[in-house]
């Protein structure tokens with residue numbers, strides 16, 4: 001039996017204005033981007049780095065799978081792929097308003113840390129319960145691993161003009177890719193709508209790029225995770241040397257799903 005229930009017509013009507021919209025897609029020449037995550041009342045998305053933490057109740061979990069059903073791809077950062085070993089599939093009964101091709105999992109992994117073959121997403125794909133994941137790498141990894149270029153399920157995005165950040169630990173080094181380039185590469189591969197689910201690094205980055213995010217859907221669970229958790233808090237912003245709010249939503253709507261609140265909006 002599925003753990004995912006159908007949404008009511010009222011729930012569907014609440015979400016409809018924030019779903020991918022064909023007009024917006026054709027104008028932007030990048031996928032429609034929905035940024036979505038679940039947080040606690042202290043703004044946290046997990047109990048500590050690398051710990052999978054359930055925040056959504058059954059109703060908001062179904063809501064997330066409804067959103068997945070209306071997108072062509074789902075993206076997480078490699079931190080989440082390693083911590084959660086997520087399914088990244090869609091278990092909602094699809095309707096005629098859903099894209100026909102199903103949901104493509106995408107993992108942003110510039111330095112090849114994720115064990116794609118050993119992942120749950122790959123296992124589910126081999127059982128016919130999802131699509132095989134795509135992995136986005138930085139072109140620079142080709143220097144060390146020329147053989148991976150042969151693998152069709154990998155997308156390479158250039159880091160031209162961008163600085164690499166290194167902390168000394170190779171596994172922690174990040175080749176930062178420009179989100180515009182990542183989205184363009186996915187669009188060129190035929191992806192017209194994408195749900196970006198986290199984790200914190202990805203969300204904090206994208207909250208500062210309103211021109212690349214079309215909808216934001218946040219589940220707020222009635223719990224506090226406490227100190228030491230992973231927080232959604234974008235880098236501080238200043239204008240003319242004065243601190244300003246980092247990000248804000250406009251066109252907001254709120255609705256209760258079970259014990260959780262769902263906030264939809266668009267970045268200002």
Ligand SMILES: NC(=O)C1=CN([C@@H]2O[C@H](COP(=O)(O)OP(=O)(O)OC[C@H]3O[C@@H](n4cnc5c(N)ncnc54)[C@H](O)[C@@H]3O)[C@@H](O)[C@H]2O)C=CC1
Pocket residue numbers: 036037038039044045046048049050051052053055076077078079080081083084108109110111174175176177178179197198199200201202203205230
């Ligand atoms: N409650 C929720 O809705 C969610 C919670 N989580 C939690 O978040 C935590 C993981 O968060 P993080 O450690 O921040 O990992 P993350 O999933 O944001 O991945 C970070 C990694 O992604 C790559 N990356 C991110 N932005 C990039 C860019 N612009 N260019 C190239 N590579 C980039 C880098 O390799 C970076 O180290 C886990 O504990 C997970 O359980 C994750 C997703 C949703």
Ligand SMILES: Nc1nc(O)c(N)c(N[C@@H]2O[C@H](COP(=O)(O)O)[C@@H](O)[C@H]2O)n1
Pocket residue numbers: 037038052053054055056060061064076080081084085086087088089197198219
């Ligand atoms: N919406 C939501 N609520 C939570 O409580 C969560 N922990 C997450 N996490 C995200 O969902 C992915 C796991 O789901 P599946 O295994 O694919 O069903 C995880 O990777 C996070 O992106 N989301």
